[in-house]
Amino acid sequence: MGIERTLSIIKPDGLQKGIIGKIISRFEKEGLKPVAARMAWLSQKEAEGFYAVHRERPFFKDLVAFMTSGPALLMVLEGENAIAKNREVMGATDPAKAAAGTIRKDFATSVEKNTVHGSDSPETAKGEIAYFFRDTEIFPYAWAR
Ligand code: CMP
Numbered sequence: 474m475g476i477e478r479t480l481s482i483i484k485p486d487g488l489q490k491g492i493i494g495k496i497i498s499r500f501e502k503e504g505l506k507p508v509a510a511r512m513a514w515l516s517q518k519e520a521e522g523f524y525a526v527h528r529e530r531p532f533f534k535d536l537v538a539f540m541t542s543g544p545a546l547l548m549v550l551e552g553e554n555a556i557a558k559n560r561e562v563m564g565a566t567d568p569a570k571a572a573a574g575t576i577r578k579d580f581a582t583s584v585e586k587n588t589v590h591g592s593d594s595p596e597t598a599k600g601e602i603a604y605f606f607r608d609t610e611i612f613p614y615a616w617a618r
Contacts, residue, residue: 475554477551477555478551479556564576
């Protein structure tokens with residue numbers, strides 16, 4: 474497994490609720506270090522491109538509308554087994570089904586306003602990170618070791 478990187482988004486509902494710090498603190502406690510971060514108000518085109526795999530789904534239009542409804546915090550998280558670890562810390566997509574102590578269980582409102590996004594596989598993580606960040610915008614913690 475080793476050290477991996479994953480794309481994390483704190484969605485517009487997370488910013489609206491003012492819980493960026495609480496969420497990042499949970500990532501850091503679990504060994505997921507932000508190595509890149511940028512706040513962005515996604516355009517329709519950016520959101521549609523990012524979620525292109527879901528374009529045939531019935532919820533696609535609402536998903537894009539929600540993701541462009543306000544700014545989001547885009548981050549790359551780095552750590553041991555980061556992709557699976559991030560998914561564990563986030564909890565299930567539907568907060569009603571998320572385990573106790575997870576971000577979505579504690580903060581999310583619905584399957585749409587589910588506060589955080591995280592890449593679901595190494596291939597997806599690679600593509601999603603490259604979608605938002607250049608290599609020169611990512612600062613691995615190697616300098617601190
Ligand atoms: P995310 O991890 O960002 O990936 C796709 C998103 O689609 C998902 O989180 C949900 O917020 C959103 N979504 C909205 N409706 C549904 C649904 N019925 N099933 C799955 N995902 C949904």
